[in-house]
Amino acid sequence: MKSDKPVVLVKDVCKTYKLDQLEVPVLFDIHFSVDSGEFISIMGPSGCGKSTLMNLIGCLDRPTSGSIRLDSVDISKLHDTELAKIRNRKIGFVFQTFNLLPRLSSIENVELPLIYSGITSAERDKKAKEALDSVGILSRAAHMPNQLSGGERQRVAIARAIVNSPSVILADEPTGNLDSRSGQEVMKIFDKLNSSGVTIIMVTHDTNIAERGSRLVRLFDGRIIEDKKIK
């Protein structure tokens, strides 16, 4: 499933936050690209800018300078509505704290991105069931999040991330709130997704988890200090 053009191209990106008068630089001249089908682990200490980088790639924020291309589209200059559309169609988020809506059942949580895509409810139901099935949790479709274990919740969250067949999955410490067994299960799902061609960018603290990827990027004080292939 490898193609010539990178899925994500981060080019000379700087990000500076303004707190009142004070300017706080977070990222300096970040430059890297992600090819289709890669599984990239991003590591680094707290405050090194990992989350900021994920937010920029995830179209939740805009870079101060430089550009980010997603499927060859420069997202750094897009309007809010267009960014929302890209988040909806091209990006799937997996969070450390799962971020499921507590009042919606598993399947309704998975359907959420499809609602914003304007897909009919019959089609939504079908796609959501497929996604739940692919992470092995279809039997829990009608359960509410508080009736599920941490590992199950994260699997529902992964189903939500993949339901719209995005170009890239952004996972921010996906195993951070899980015990090691649930963490392993979640990583197995990522492996499976990746081997079926899904591009994954994952932030983690855990070296063992990071080494499950095909490439490792290390950040330190807002700069990339290492970028190597593992497999």
Next chain:
Amino acid sequence: MSFFDSFFMALRSIRANKTRAGLTMLGVVIGIASVIILVAIGEAAKQYVVAQMQSFGMNAAFLQVAPGKNAGDYMAYFDNDLRLKHADMIKAKCPSVSEVMPIVVGKAKLKYGKKDYNLSQCWGATENYTTVFSHKVVKGRFFNRAEVEGSRKVCVIGQKISDELFGSFDPIGEKIKVNGRKFVVIGVFERRGKVLMQDMDDVMAVPVTTGLSLFDTKAIVEMDILAKSPQLLKQAIKEIREVLDKEIDPSDYHIDTQEGMMSLINNIVGLLTTVIGGIAAISLLVGGIGIMNIMLVSVTERTKEIGIRKAVGARRRDIFMQFLVESVVISFLGGILGIILGLTGTFLIMYVIKLGMVVVLWAIILACSVSVAIGIISGVYPAMRAVNLDPIEALRYE
């Protein structure tokens, strides 16, 4: 996201917080219900008054010449320049007039044997009384033209008087004393009950000529007149004015029509509607502020949810619609409950005051529109707050 998705999302969110949504709606419910009840009562009052006037014979061909500059100039009733001869002049010179009935009114003490009766209204009238007032005689007969011209001491009494003085005896032909003078009872009116606050069973009619001497006056209290047809009403008024203006000062009398009396009632009902409508408007305003307040709380509570929705692709418009629709649904449900409560209240009130149920369609449509408008107005600001949340901050919110 489609409107239906927003709508069902709003219903779910309201269901999750039933008590809160219910209390939030209360302001709108009370406001709308009071508008519905109020408008219905006003409408029923108007219908009631029209029906009463018509049962009094005051149809569209009816008009009344009364002393004084305006209606309600009661002092003029007992001392004025209207005379019996003016009634004859109108009858003779106004071709558009079919009936003229001059009236005098006074109190009277009745005596039959040892029984006394204090009569509140003794009416001196002419032989056309039963035509003009549609008040029928069920026993005996009404007095005739000759008895009016001859100033005869005859009387027709209401059922209540008949019951009190004669019980089950036939009063026809009996002699009673009216303020010390002997009268012969020649007829009894049909039972009518109260019409326009006047107990029609507690009246007695005597020839107007007799009445004038009985009350020792020359002043006529009013002339009740029928035009030949409703179309001739205006013409009749013109003719009457031509006759009367030559005889008495135009500012010493006025002419009322059914339309004129209705406009007075409309004014009173309209004033009441404005006052209570204002109170209802304040209730709706407070209700709207309540909704806005709860929506603001709701936006803060759901900051994280908004962040998640934005992350999975909700546009600004989607978030805006979600909160706006929720606000409108709360307000509209309040409006519907208000309409139900208002109609129930109207029904109960009408039952208690013994009037027919009135449903005013325009008030219901207005209530629906107003409640939707309140929802929109109070939803916009909270929805804008939700839209403008930074997704990164919102996702971090705990």
